[in-house]
Amino acid sequence: MLNNQNNGQLSYAGISYEYIKWYDIAGQPFGIAVNFNAIVFEDANNIIDTKGAFAVGRDFVSTRGLSLAFGNDNNLVGTGYSPNAVRFLVGRNVAMQGPLVVIGHVVAGGTFRAAHGSTYMIGKDGTQDQLQTLKNLYQAQGGSPYWTPSDRGSHYAIPSYDVPRYIPAERIGADVNEFFREAKESMQYYHECITRLMPNGTVTERFYENILQGNDPVQNVFVIDARPNGILNKELRIEIPDGSIAIVIFRTGNNAHIQYGLWGSQRLANRTLYVFEDAENIYMEVPAAIWGSILAPNAMFHAHKTGGHVSGNAAFRSFAVNPSSGFEFHLYPFVGGVTCEDVSFAPVQEPEPEVPQPETVLPEPSIQPISECPPCPEAEPCPPCPQPEPCPEPEPCPPCPQPEPCPEPEPCPPCPQPEPCPEAEPCPPCPQPEPCPPCPETRIEYRPYPVRVPVPCPRSKTRVIYRKVMVREKVNDCKIEAGKIFGCIWGCGCNCNHEYKVNLYKIRNEGKILIQSEKLGTCGCFEFNVPYDDCYVLEVCPLLDKKNSCCRPMLTLKNVGVSSLMILN
Structure with missing residues (x-):
């Protein structure tokens, strides 16, 4: 302990x-x-x-x-x-x-x-x-x-x-x-x-x-x-x-x-x-x-x-x-107390009696395990175990050598002035995003409902008769999958092509902990599989040489299978 x-x-x-x-x-x-x-x-x-x-x-x-x-x-x-x-x-x-x-x-x-x-x-x-x-x-x-x-x-x-x-x-x-x-x-x-x-x-x-x-x-x-x-x-x-x-x-x-x-x-x-x-x-x-x-x-x-x-x-x-x-x-440690005498165990090496915590005090190498009683004949009591001899006093440790003082670091040279950046070329138009794939395990159901359709009357050229026509409606059944965070990036509001880094953090007592990360191109999708019950933060970071205030990633979340999710960009 x-x-x-x-x-x-x-x-x-x-x-x-x-x-x-x-x-x-x-x-x-x-x-x-x-x-x-x-x-x-x-x-x-x-x-x-x-x-x-x-x-x-x-x-x-x-x-x-x-x-x-x-x-x-x-x-x-x-x-x-x-x-x-x-x-x-x-x-x-x-x-x-x-x-x-x-x-x-x-x-x-x-x-x-x-x-x-x-x-x-x-x-x-x-x-x-x-x-x-x-x-x-x-x-x-x-x-x-x-x-x-x-x-x-x-x-x-x-x-x-x-x-x-x-x-x-x-x-x-x-x-x-x-x-x-x-x-x-x-x-x-x-x-x-x-x-x-x-x-x-x-x-x-x-x-x-x-x-x-x-x-x-x-x-x-x-x-x-x-x-x-x-x-x-x-x-x-x-x-x-x-x-x-x-x-x-x-x-x-x-x-x-x-x-x-x-x-x-x-x-x-x-x-x-x-x-x-x-x-x-x-x-x-x-x-x-x-x-x-x-x-x-x-x-x-x-x-x-x-x-x-x-x-x-x-x-x-x-x-x-x-x-x-x-x-x-x-964490529910077993209390012990098992009574088991069928197997002859190796000698038990325990720390010093006055120090029950071997993690906090290092036992001296000279300590020997206490010898066990010899096997007793049937119907006769065991003789008393011999008392162990006291361990010799350990020699005092020699004093640790004092470290030499560290030399003074040399002053850093002045940083060179950066050359002015050339005029940036206009960004090419962003490619059109590919159509979204169909949801997994999609079930198509057709539901009939009446629609009024004009039909010419056989006795008049101007009169219109409405008949009821049954039309089937297509219904998509797309379910959320627990434990999965899935989404896509289709471009950026600055109309420029650049890459992105998508980070997923787990909220802990003292802040957030990075648990998964993916790097995407101009357009791409990401997927994270995590436990459902925890709290998460999704961060989308454009990878640029210099900061551009016009960058607004176009983000689509297709599956959010966790109890709590925040988005940062």
């Missing part, structure tokens, strides 16, 4: 960049990774929002942006501004086309690429040298010599306006590969142990739900066998005593198919653990709401193409989601 000093809330997201090492926690299947909302041991892609911290063992690739550690409902409860918490940990490479926005530090073991506008918010620790420490941590080759973290009052902001910035793992001496390897081994121990537990609760099947009832005041174990097809198509309703935990073991075969939209309840989210015993792939085939944590270290999780969420901890072999999906991880 990390102490969040700025918002008064307890923080349980991330681990300290000063101590990126694995250790087990008794009764906690996720170990120290309980501080990560989700941990993926191999590759992950395209996730757009995780309310807590996120850890990826190999590569993270995304065609859009990513926000991390803003807390449930973006209120920073459980996250907050921390001076040392790593909220995005990647074992190898990061490749993103959109910006990365994190409340906390970013550490990667390989290459790193993210869009300009990426920002990390770091809490203040009250020391005078913190600003220089942040400069050293986030220095980047090819960056501007004038780059510096910005002071936001309650925290510092690490901007990436010049080059992508992050903390290389080797700069802080972190072996991230070893961290993920030991994490996988530890969770595999717990996975094997839990799947051997005998059920002590009942599962009652109904037409549309499974009712899981348990009476154990500590731990209630349920087994749902969906073999051979692995289809999970019922709601899960859990009834257990207050303060106890529920463990739900799924037996599905190689492929598990989630086909119902509700598991568990928000009230029991942090005391519910779903364990996939034998699945290698988990397909979320509906945008489900899963309240509880998922332990599936051997499975690849395929999130739904439009949305859904997992509210708890999650451990997967790998993770994949559609680039346009609104799937999210929500």
Whole structure:
């Protein structure tokens, strides 16, 4: 756990960049990774929002942006501004086309690429040298010599306006590969142990739900066998005593198919653990709401193409989601307390007893784990465990060398006066826009209505008789598609040909965040796929050598599938 000093809330997201090492926690299947909302041991892609911290063992690739550690409902409860918490940990490479926005530090073991506008918010620790420490941590080759973290009052902001910035793992001496390897081994121990537990609760099947009832005041174990097809198509309703935990073991075969939209309840989210015993792939085939944590270290999780969420901890072999999906991880950490004695675990390496927060205080390398009691013979009490010898006092650190003063910069030469611009040639006439394509899935319906048509009377040359003629009216049925912003630019009011840049921003607490951008020619169309419920700003910018007050882009919005949209030009 990390102490969040700025918002008064307890923080349980991330681990300290000063101590990126694995250790087990008794009764906690996720170990120290309980501080990560989700941990993926191999590759992950395209996730757009995780309310807590996120850890990826190999590569993270995304065609859009990513926000991390803003807390449930973006209120920073459980996250907050921390001076040392790593909220995005990647074992190898990061490749993103959109910006990365994190409340906390970013550490990667390989290459790193993210869009300009990426920002990390770091809490203040009250020391005078913190600003220089942040400069050293986030220095980047090819960056501007004038780059510096910005002071936001309650925290510092690490901007990436010049080059992508992050903390290389080797700069802080972190072996991230070893961290993920030991994490996988530890969770595999717990996975094997839990799947051997005998059920002590009942599962009652109904037409549309499974009712899981348990009476154990500590731990209630349920087994749902969906073999051979692995289809999970019922709601899960859990009834257990207050303060106890529920463990739900799924037996599905190689492929598990989630086909119902509700598991568990928000009230029991942090005391519910779903364990996939034998699945290698988990397909979320509906945008489900899963309240509880998922332990599936051997499975690849395929999130739904439009949305859904997992509210708890999650451990997967790998993770994949559609680039346009609104799937999210929500922050409800599992409380632990699992009783499991079937598997012999590796020794637990814990921090010093008087320092329960390994993120805030770096344990000395000389500390050894307390030895365990030897196995006792049957019907005989165990002998008392030997008391560990006190650790030797660490030697004081040598004083840090004082940096040499920076040389005075040479004065900048005077800027040359620009030559007068030549007279601009008159702009050619703008091309006529192409006709709009028909709406997708258009249905044409003909409706009859009477029209009076003059018909010559057979008995008179001047008299006119009106007869009723039935005419069918063409009706177009064009529906709005949720989650899509689609429009076209047909030219400009200045009658000149030039290009445009269309930017889409997402509204956050402190302003707007660029999430997608497209560059168009004189005439062209753009399309953005985003979650429906958020607020957005659409900005159309003409690309000109000099400002022209007569520029008025001719904009047509053909599909606005979001709840709130503002337009700037």
